[in-house]
Amino acid sequence: MIILPAIDIKDGRCVRLRQGKADDVTVYSDDPAEMARRWASEGGSYLHVVDLDGAFEGRPVNLDIIESIVSAVDMPVEVGGGLRTDEDVRKLLDVGVSRAIIGTRALSDSDGMKALVAEFGSRIAVGIDAKDGKVQVKGWVETTDTEAVDLAAELDALGVSTLIYTDTSRDGMLEGVNLEAVSRFCDAVQCEVIASGGVTSRDDIVNLLGLGKQNLGGVIVGKALYDGRVELRDICAIVD
Numbered sequence: 643m644i645i646l647p648a649i650d651i652k653d654g655r656c657v658r659l660r661q662g663k664a665d666d667v668t669v670y671s672d673d674p675a676e677m678a679r680r681w682a683s684e685g686g687s688y689l690h691v692v693d694l695d696g697a698f699e700g701r702p703v704n705l706d707i708i709e710s711i712v713s714a715v716d717m718p719v720e721v722g723g724g725l726r727t728d729e730d731v732r733k734l735l736d737v738g739v740s741r742a743i744i745g746t747r748a749l750s751d752s753d754g755m756k757a758l759v760a761e762f763g764s765r766i767a768v769g770i771d772a773k774d775g776k777v778q779v780k781g782w783v784e785t786t787d788t789e790a791v792d793l794a795a796e797l798d799a800l801g802v803s804t805l806i807y808t809d810t811s812r813d814g815m816l817e818g819v820n821l822e823a824v825s826r827f828c829d830a831v832q833c834e835v836i837a838s839g840g841v842t843s844r845d846d847i848v849n850l851l852g853l854g855k856q857n858l859g860g861v862i863v864g865k866a867l868y869d870g871r872v873e874l875r876d877i878c879a880i881v882d
Contacts, residue, residue, distance in 0.1 A: 643851060643881045646690040646720075646836065647681040647874060648864035649674050649711065651704045653695065658865045664698060664781075670868045674707050675714040681867075682715040684874040688740075689719045690806075690838075690862045696724025697745070697781035705733060712738040722769050722806075731758060735765060743806060745769045746779040748797060749788060759801045767804035767836075768797050773811050775823070782810050791830040798831040804859070805835050812840030816865060819846045821853060828855040838862035847877050 650657050652664075656671040671677045678689055691711060695703035701724045702708075712719050722743030725731050731742045741764070748755055748768045758766050771778045772790035779786060794805055807827045809820045819840040828835050834857055837850060841863045850861055866872045 643858055644687055644860040645847070645874065645878050645881060646688045646860050646862045647686045647867055648690045648692070648838075648862050649677055649681075650692045650694050650864065651707055651723075654704065654707060657694070658868055659694065664694070668868075675710040678711045678715045678719075681874060682717060685878045686715075686874060687717055687878070688860070689715065689717060690836075691719055691721045693721065693723030694781070697722070698724075698783075700724050700726050700746075700780070702730050702734060705737065708734070708739065709737040720767060722767075728754070728758065731762070731766070735762065741765050741767050741804065743767045743769045745771065749777060749779055749786065749793060752796065752800060755797065755802065756800050759803075764803040766802065767806055768802050769806040769808065770794055770797075770827075771808045771810050772823075773809075778810055791827060794827060794830045798833045803833050805831060805833055806862070807835055807837055808862075809839040816840070816842045816869070816871065818842050819850060819861075821849055824850065824858070825853050825855065828853070828858050832857065834859040836860040836862060841866050842871060844872055844877055844880060847872075847880050851881065 656674045656677045657667050657669050660666040693704045718740035720741035721739045734742045770790050777786045777788040824837045
């Protein structure tokens, strides 16, 4: 399992939202690329970047900033937010992003997802965001009737190699990880799972490891890092 520091971009700045709410934002840096260099210097091995403006607008907005992040660090970068078309995915991968994260589209376009996986393989990941087990889309502003584990199983069957599971009720709340939900999600698929939402302390990392899920490949950490509740070097050492 690896630790993925999160960089969320809104209005050109590095921010964190509470439960994905655009009007509940804390700004941590005016220079996302510099923040990326910080996480690299503290032992990060993979960056998780979200174009929040893109998620809300349904198209990539901060491509230039994403490119600057990729250029700033010598480690893979995965990016999500507003990737609704094949062209948008290609643009992102063309600037050097290692993995493009599809969100909203994955719920309604299984044929398109299958084609993307056939073309790009492991460079395509899918983010499944859920509240009370139900999939949320369009920047978490719409909650569907689809169960997250059901969508996960469908995408696994299509050949998606990495699923990123976010418990949106925990995201940015510093209330701890929903271990039961992560465990259930991992059991629903054979592909790699990256957990997100709620990491508050090093105990959360220890507890995730304690689940013993072989396909739990990583955990995304955001607000706890920015608020100094955990140190990147320390939690990376736990999983090494």
